Amino acid sequence: MSELRHDPTTDGWVIVAPERNRRPRNGRPPPGRMQGLPSFDPTCPFCPGNESLLPSIIAETGSSGEPGWGTRVVANKFAAVSQDAADRNGSSLYEIKPGWGHHEVIVEASRHDKDLVTMSKQEIHAVLLTYRNRYDALMVDAAVQSVILFRNRGSAAGASIQHPHSQMVALQLVPPLVEARQAAMIDYYKGKSRCVLCDVIAHEQMDGSRIVAENDAFVSVAPFAAIAPCEMWLLPKRHQADFGEIQDAEIGLLAVALQDALIRLSATLRDPPYNYVIDSAAKGGSGAPHLHWRLRIVPQVVTPAGFELGSGLPINTSAPEHDAAVLRSAAADCAKEMDA
Amino acid sequence: MSELRHDPTTDGWVIVAPERNRRPRNGRPPPGRMQGLPSFDPTCPFCPGNESLLPSIIAETGSSGEPGWGTRVVANKFAAVSQDAADRNGSSLYEIKPGWGHHEVIVEASRHDKDLVTMSKQEIHAVLLTYRNRYDALMVDAAVQSVILFRNRGSAAGASIQHPHSQMVALQLVPPLVEARQAAMIDYYKGKSRCVLCDVIAHEQMDGSRIVAENDAFVSVAPFAAIAPCEMWLLPKRHQADFGEIQDAEIGLLAVALQDALIRLSATLRDPPYNYVIDSAAKGGSGAPHLHWRLRIVPQVVTPAGFELGSGLPINTSAPEHDAAVLRSAAADCAKEMDA
Numbered sequence: 001m002s003e004l005r006h007d008p009t010t011d012g013w014v015i016v017a018p019e020r021n022r023r024p025r026n027g028r029p030p031p032g033r034m035q036g037l038p039s040f041d042p043t044c045p046f047c048p049g050n051e052s053l054l055p056s057i058i059a060e061t062g063s064s065g066e067p068g069w070g071t072r073v074v075a076n077k078f079a080a081v082s083q084d085a086a087d088r089n090g091s092s093l094y095e096i097k098p099g100w101g102h103h104e105v106i107v108e109a110s111r112h113d114k115d116l117v118t119m120s121k122q123e124i125h126a127v128l129l130t131y132r133n134r135y136d137a138l139m140v141d142a143a144v145q146s147v148i149l150f151r152n153r154g155s156a157a158g159a160s161i162q163h164p165h166s167q168m169v170a171l172q173l174v175p176p177l178v179e180a181r182q183a184a185m186i187d188y189y190k191g192k193s194r195c196v197l198c199d200v201i202a203h204e205q206m207d208g209s210r211i212v213a214e215n216d217a218f219v220s221v222a223p224f225a226a227i228a229p230c231e232m233w234l235l236p237k238r239h240q241a242d243f244g245e246i247q248d249a250e251i252g253l254l255a256v257a258l259q260d261a262l263i264r265l266s267a268t269l270r271d272p273p274y275n276y277v278i279d280s281a282a283k284g285g286s287g288a289p290h291l292h293w294r295l296r297i298v299p300q301v302v303t304p305a306g307f308e309l310g311s312g313l314p315i316n317t318s319a320p321e322h323d324a325a326v327l328r329s330a331a332a333d334c335a336k337e338m339d340a
Numbered sequence: 341m342s343e344l345r346h347d348p349t350t351d352g353w354v355i356v357a358p359e360r361n362r363r364p365r366n367g368r369p370p371p372g373r374m375q376g377l378p379s380f381d382p383t384c385p386f387c388p389g390n391e392s393l394l395p396s397i398i399a400e401t402g403s404s405g406e407p408g409w410g411t412r413v414v415a416n417k418f419a420a421v422s423q424d425a426a427d428r429n430g431s432s433l434y435e436i437k438p439g440w441g442h443h444e445v446i447v448e449a450s451r452h453d454k455d456l457v458t459m460s461k462q463e464i465h466a467v468l469l470t471y472r473n474r475y476d477a478l479m480v481d482a483a484v485q486s487v488i489l490f491r492n493r494g495s496a497a498g499a500s501i502q503h504p505h506s507q508m509v510a511l512q513l514v515p516p517l518v519e520a521r522q523a524a525m526i527d528y529y530k531g532k533s534r535c536v537l538c539d540v541i542a543h544e545q546m547d548g549s550r551i552v553a554e555n556d557a558f559v560s561v562a563p564f565a566a567i568a569p570c571e572m573w574l575l576p577k578r579h580q581a582d583f584g585e586i587q588d589a590e591i592g593l594l595a596v597a598l599q600d601a602l603i604r605l606s607a608t609l610r611d612p613p614y615n616y617v618i619d620s621a622a623k624g625g626s627g628a629p630h631l632h633w634r635l636r637i638v639p640q641v642v643t644p645a646g647f648e649l650g651s652g653l654p655i656n657t658s659a660p661e662h663d664a665a666v667l668r669s670a671a672a673d674c675a676k677e678m679d680a
Contacts, residue, residue, distance in 0.1 A: 001425055002439030004513070012516065015439055020418045078360045080647065080655050085341055093543050094564045099342030099355055150646025158645025169647055173344070176352065177652030203433050224434045277650035298649055305498025306490025307420065307509055309638055310617035312517030315420050 004313075007225035008196050010177075011184035014225045014314045021229075021317040037113040037162055045077070046107045046163035053077075058104060061130060064122050071130045072107040079103035080169060102138055102170040106130055112163050117262050124255040131166070131278070132251065136244050138170040139283065146174045146282040149243070154273030157300040174282040181279060182291060189290030197292035200224075201235055210320050212327045213260050217253035220261050222320035222327065228302060229318035230269055230327060232261050234295040241291035243280040254295070261297060267330040268323075272299040344653075347565035348536050350517075351524035354565045354654045361569075361657040377453040377502055385417070386447045386503035393417075398444060401470060404462050411470045412447040419443035420509060442478055442510040446470055452503050457602045464595040471506070471618070472591065476584050478510040479623065486514045486622040489583070494613030497640040514622040521619060522631060529630030537632035540564075541575055550664045553600050557593035560601050562660035562667065568642060569658035570609055570667060572601050574635040581631035583620040594635070601637060607670040608663075612639040 002017035045053035048068055055075040063070035081101030090096035108127045109119065116124060131149060138147050151166040152159040174182075188196040204210050204221045212220040212232060223233050234257050240246060246254065265272065280293040302317055342357035385393035388408055395415040403410035421441030430436035448467045449459065456464060471489060478487050491506040492499040514522075528536040544550050544561045552560040552572060563573050574597050580586060586594065605612065620633040642657055 002419075002421055003425070003428060004437040004439055006430075006435035006437075008433060008435075013437075013513075015420055017420045017439060020420060079342075080355050080357045080360060081342055085343070088343060090346075091543070093348060093539055095346035095348075097344040097346075097353075099344055099357060146651075148647055148650040150650050152645040156643065158643040167646070169651075171651075173353075175651035175653045177650065180652070199433055203431070275646035275649050277646045279650060296649075303496065303498040305492040306507070306615035306617045307488055309615050309636075310488040310490050310517065310619060311486075311509075311511075311515035312520070313515045 005225040007223070008188055009184060009200065010181050011187070012180075012225065014227050014316055016225075016316050016319055018317060018319050018322070020315065039111050039113050041112045041163070044112055044161065044163050046072075046074070046105075046161065046165060047112050048110050059130070059134065061126055063110065064120075064126070068110050070109070070123065070126050072110075073130060073134055074105050074107060076103040076105050076167065081171065097173070100143065100172045102141070102144070102168070104134060104138075104168045106134065106166045106168065108164040108166065114164050116164065116259060117266055119259070121252070121255050121259065124259055125252055127166070128251045128255055128258070131168075132244065132246060134168055135278075135280075138168060139244060141170065143172050144170040144283060146171050146178050147280065148175070148178075148277065149280070150275060150277040152275050154300070157273035157275050159273075178279075178282055182282065182285065185290045185292070195239055195290055195292050197235060197294065198239055201237060210324045212264065212324050213257065215253050215256055217250045218257040220257055222324035224320060226316055226318075226320045226323070227314040228298050228300070228316055230265055230272075230299050230301075230323045231316075231320070232265070232297045232327070234258060234261060234297070236293065239289075240293055241281045241288040242286040243278050243293045244286060245293075258295065264327045264330045265297065265299060268326050269299055269301055272301050274299045345565040347524075347563070348528055349524060349540065350521050351527070352520075352565070354567050354656055356565075356656050356659055358657060358659050358662070360655065379451050379453045381452045381503070384452055384501065384503050386412075386414070386445070386501065386505060387452050388450050399470070399474065401466055403450065404460075404466070408450050410449070410463065410466050412450075413470065413474055414445050414447060416443040416445050416507065421511065437513070440483065440512045442481070442484070442508070444474060444478075444508045446474065446506045446508065448504040448506065454504050456504065456599060457606055459599070461592070461595050461599065464599055465592055467506070468591045468595055468598075471508075472584065472586060474508055475620075478508060479584060481510065483512050484510040484623065486511050486518050487620065488515070488518075488617065489620070490615060490617040492615050494640070497613035497615050499613075518619075518622055522622065522625065525630045525632070535579055535630055535632050537575060537634065538579055541577060549661045552604065552664050552667045553597065555593050555596055557590045558597040560597055562664035564660060566656055566658075566660045566663070567654040568638050568640070568656055570605055570612075570639050570641075570663045571656075571660070572605070572637045572667070574598060574601060574637070576633065579629075580633055581621045581628040582626040583618050583633045584626060585633075598635065604667045604670045605637065605639060608666050609639055609641055612641050614639045 002015055004013050005016055040047050055077050057074050059073040061070045080103050081099045085098035085100040087098050088096050148169045185196050210222045219235050221233050276297040278295050281291045285291045342355055344353050345356055380387050395417050397414050399413040401410045420443050421439045425438035425440040427438050428436050488509045525536050550562045559575050561573050616637040618635050621631045625631050
């Protein structure tokens with residue numbers, strides 16, 4: 001029997017229908033991580049020595065103890081938005097805006113075959129520090145209203161290059177999901193004078209059934225109204241509206257929580273394709289009492305179909321309480337590492 | 341260079357970025373139609389003789405001139421919603437509603453290897469008549485607020501069974517996309533005292549660049565703010581708020597338009613996986629001056645990724661004007677049939 005669940009952080013609904021998980025399957029999604037990748041690929045634009053394939057290098061950090069670079073920020077060659085976007089007139093029926101913005105790639109390591117689940121904590125720390133530095137740098141641009149920071153892992157999750165990388169898109173507008181989330185969070189705050197995600201953290205810690213892991217600065221949960229099997233949210237315990245507010249010590253604990261979550265996910269769904277995104281505040285939201293950023297991991301293991309296209313109601317074929325129990329017991333080693 | 345385009349029928353935005361179509365690809369989506377399907381599959385619940393695999397048969401139509409049935413309506417064995425959904429209490433933080441509703445499958449032919457592109461016009465006519473009859477029957481249920489009618493073709497579009505079929509889900513609520521669309525259509529009507537889709541039809545007929553095909557009752561267009569390459573809308577020329585308002589003569593012309601569109605799509609994108617959905621009015625909308633139903637076909641040829649997950653902004657890697665030109669010239673034979 002299915003049920004509809006409401007997400008108070010977005011005002012969205014989802015159908016949770018575990019029975020549908022028994023449907024016949026026509027093939028399984030390809031794994032997120034390619035097995036047996038070479039450490040260097042001569043055709044990969046993100047591998048060292050192939051810089052002629054890149055439009056430009058924006059920033060670089062050193063590698064800990066090794067020669068060469070650790071992380072690198074480059075312009076996206078096939079950018080969704082750019083700074084030279086031209087204005088074009090619409091009509092009385094159809095409105096047009098220029099596709100203005102920044103589209104950057106954060107190359108997470110110089111080695112082609114690295115991945116967040118196998119990197120050292122120091123390497124992940126460097127990646128997250130690069131996230132925050134570029135996030136801050138893009139937000140300084142007066143025209144930028146919102147930054148979307150995301151990672152695609154596996155071709156079934158939209159990754160066109162295997163070399164480990166994340167992306168950032170800075171836009172001149174506040175996109176619809178960011179607007180809807182902020183509106184829902186303000187609504188909640190108006191009614192209760194409390195931040196909805198602070199309430200979610202307190203509720204989940206009390207309840208326990210959807211907690212996956214926890215450290216001093218972050219709690220990992222399977223959200224009540226998850227849109228996909230094994231969706232996880234990494235929530236900063238200290239109230240922070242904007243990702244740019246994260247402190248240096250918290251970055252280290254986010255590295256621990258992120259690797260822990262990805263190892264559990266990989267063990268539970270056998271290395272699935274996934275996306276993650278940092279849901280942060282739009283310009284001007286920093287310090288707001290009603291907003292609270294999160295890192296949201298969504299495995300791509302169920303294909304949305306005509307029903308979702310017509311209704312906008314995701315169908316999740318797995319109950320978050322069940323997923324959380326499996327994720328908790330998966331990779332018992334992670335739990336120890338998480339405490340370390 | 342990309343641009344943002346507004347859809348006046350949904351108030352949604354899309355990034356049109358044809359440059360991104362030059363990205364490297366890690367594999368191409370599997371074709372929507374399986375080549376070399378048998379005419380009968382002993383394990384298929386929709387094949388004649390396998391009725392023991394079905395929960396129940398709801399309705400059946402005769403086949404034209406052949407023994408056996410033509411179309412069949414059956415209960416979905418792995419239903420997303422059902423009539424025996426139980427009430428369960430939520431909490432002050434998390435709201436829950438029962439997953440109440442109807443979930444039916446319209447089996448489009450008794451033969452396992454039929455498809456809408458190869459059926460006769462009479463066969464497609466029978467399928468569409470079954471759509472309307474079941475749509476009307478479900479809307480009569482006092483608890484039903486909205487019916488989502490859709491078709492998934494190919495496993496990459498979410499189809500778990502190859503036997504040709506469509507689905508209908510009747511819900512006790514108006515789902516978010518139906519609500520957003522109706523709100524946008526009312527807004528437009530309030531400002532201009534005209535139906536937005538009637539205006540779209542007039543605009544596209546005048547402009548011509550996004551028209552794919554046309555007959556006496558339907559016009560097929562690549563929409564201005566298409567969310568995917570080769571998205572098509574089949575629009576009834578006569579103002580009709582609700583799919584239940586379609587007249588018998590129009591069903592025949594919808595059969596012609598639908599097959600024409602699917603043949604063009606198959607020729608253009610080499611038999612792609614796709615979804616289509618009938619965007620119709622929620623309960624009480626029939627006869628409304630501001631609402632207008634459509635059949636919307638969305639090929640699943642681009643994988644949405646972390647950006648879309650975080651922003652809610654689809655990126656379309658193809659310009660609708662370009663798609664319309666290719667779809668127009670594809671399968672020149674269709675154009676003749678369309679006139680027939």
